[in-house]
Amino acid sequence: MSTDLSSYFEPKDEQQDLHALSFSETALGMKASKILTISYSVRERIAAGADVTQFTVGDFNPKYFPVPNLLKESAREALANDQTNYPPADGLLELRTAVRDHYERSFGLNYPVSSVVVGSGARPVLYAAYQCLINEGEKVLAPAPGWNNDNFSQLVGANLVSIPSRPEDGFMPTADALRPHLEGARLLVICSPMNPTGTLIRQQQLEDVCDLIIEENERREAAGERLLYLIYDHVYWMLTFGEHKHLTPPQVRPKMARYTMFSDAVSKCFSGTGLRVGWMVAPPHIVAKVKALMTHMGAWAPRPEQLGTAALLNDPTAIQGFLEGFLEKLQARLNLLYEAFNQWKGEGLPVDVIAPEGAMYLSVKIDLIGKEGFPDAESVRLMLLEEADCAVIPFDCFGDHVNLGWFRFSVGAVGLEDIERCLPKLDKALRAVHARLNG
Numbered sequence: 001m002s003t004d005l006s007s008y009f010e011p012k013d014e015q016q017d018l019h020a021l022s023f024s025e026t027a028l029g030m031k032a033s034k035i036l037t038i039s040y041s042v043r044e045r046i047a048a049g050a051d052v053t054q055f056t057v058g059d060f061n062p063k064y065f066p067v068p069n070l071l072k073e074s075a076r077e078a079l080a081n082d083q084t085n086y087p088p089a090d091g092l093l094e095l096r097t098a099v100r101d102h103y104e105r106s107f108g109l110n111y112p113v114s115s116v117v118v119g120s121g122a123r124p125v126l127y128a129a130y131q132c133l134i135n136e137g138e139k140v141l142a143p144a145p146g147w148n149n150d151n152f153s154q155l156v157g158a159n160l161v162s163i164p165s166r167p168e169d170g171f172m173p174t175a176d177a178l179r180p181h182l183e184g185a186r187l188l189v190i191c192s193p194m195n196p197t198g199t200l201i202r203q204q205q206l207e208d209v210c211d212l213i214i215e216e217n218e219r220r221e222a223a224g225e226r227l228l229y230l231i232y233d234h235v236y237w238m239l240t241f242g243e244h245k246h247l248t249p250p251q252v253r254p255k256m257a258r259y260t261m262f263s264d265a266v267s268k269c270f271s272g273t274g275l276r277v278g279w280m281v282a283p284p285h286i287v288a289k290v291k292a293l294m295t296h297m298g299a300w301a302p303r304p305e306q307l308g309t310a311a312l313l314n315d316p317t318a319i320q321g322f323l324e325g326f327l328e329k330l331q332a333r334l335n336l337l338y339e340a341f342n343q344w345k346g347e348g349l350p351v352d353v354i355a356p357e358g359a360m361y362l363s364v365k366i367d368l369i370g371k372e373g374f375p376d377a378e379s380v381r382l383m384l385l386e387e388a389d390c391a392v393i394p395f396d397c398f399g400d401h402v403n404l405g406w407f408r409f410s411v412g413a414v415g416l417e418d419i420e421r422c423l424p425k426l427d428k429a430l431r432a433v434h435a436r437l438n439g
């Protein structure tokens, strides 16, 4: 026998208010992700039969981008060997040691193993860092556009201050833009290579920001004030193109090791978004607190996947072999789009584009906002969707209300043939709009 409980969940009018009253302010303050809202509406359009090219999702289609074989096979073997009990709250020693060695090999940074804590992807360790450092009302600085800083800030009651950016700086925060906001700030978040822009922070930009943080913290250390920390979210760090090279704060200023928390994962660099293995590398006293919180959150990575990740990180040749093909496919997609927009720009169409530097994203400007029929980014987004079957995300979904007209094109879910089918439609739509506006 089974009791149907659904009638208990149907809200009566007065009960609905009571339910709303029963939520915490944190729960009531949570906002639906605009990116997901757009992705769902695009999915509906596809389900209705439209041939939409999905540039909206920050995920990989495993058909084009499978995870490294060594990771898959090692995880499979671990599961077959009954590696199914609880992992330690800070992660298996095998994986923490492998991360430590991987960072030493890749960056020449020699961290103790006690600097590494593992989580089920980058999100839980990022959230835990916010939770462990920020009191309600304290200031968090993050550039706009940026990824998810608004949501993490809301969850811990932080006062998020968005730092405006410029395309000529690759949308990265500069020391000059940050300086006026330093007072009382507890956390600065930098993401490089960046979601949503596909750009990397330059060495000089990074050095200037590091000098600013060190100077501010030396002042605070002398005055006995709470420190300013840097989250350096580099989940895309192996995905860089051409002469663009990833750099980390402690490489340019070793003292930054005291203030830097790295977030990293297999999600992007190894195309394993669904495997849920990530980690933080940070000063040991911060890692110890994050571990304590993770003990209660239980956001641990599954044991077989931890062992699979350890096997991969311990094999630099396998990593290299994987990355060669992976980067080639990503770059081919990004370049195809880049070349097309660059050509349209040269022909005088109202577009701009930044050459791909890293990650899986391209920054494209469709310069129509303010022109007849285009009051905002949403109207431009809908034109691209309806006239060119091209689904993209405007930068305002990443908290950027300054760089109007810029959009993120994400290429992890599309094949070259999808882009080739979309380009003539984009060409036609852009020329038609241009002709209409220019009489």
Ligand SMILES: Cc1ncc(COP(=O)(O)O)c(C=O)c1O
Binding pocket: 058, 120, 121, 122, 123, 124, 147, 191, 194, 195, 233, 235, 265, 266, 267, 273, 277, 278
């Ligand atoms: C910049 C950035 N950091 C972190 C994450 C989260 O990674 P994970 O899926 O490992 O939680 C993402 C995912 O989109 C991201 O773009």
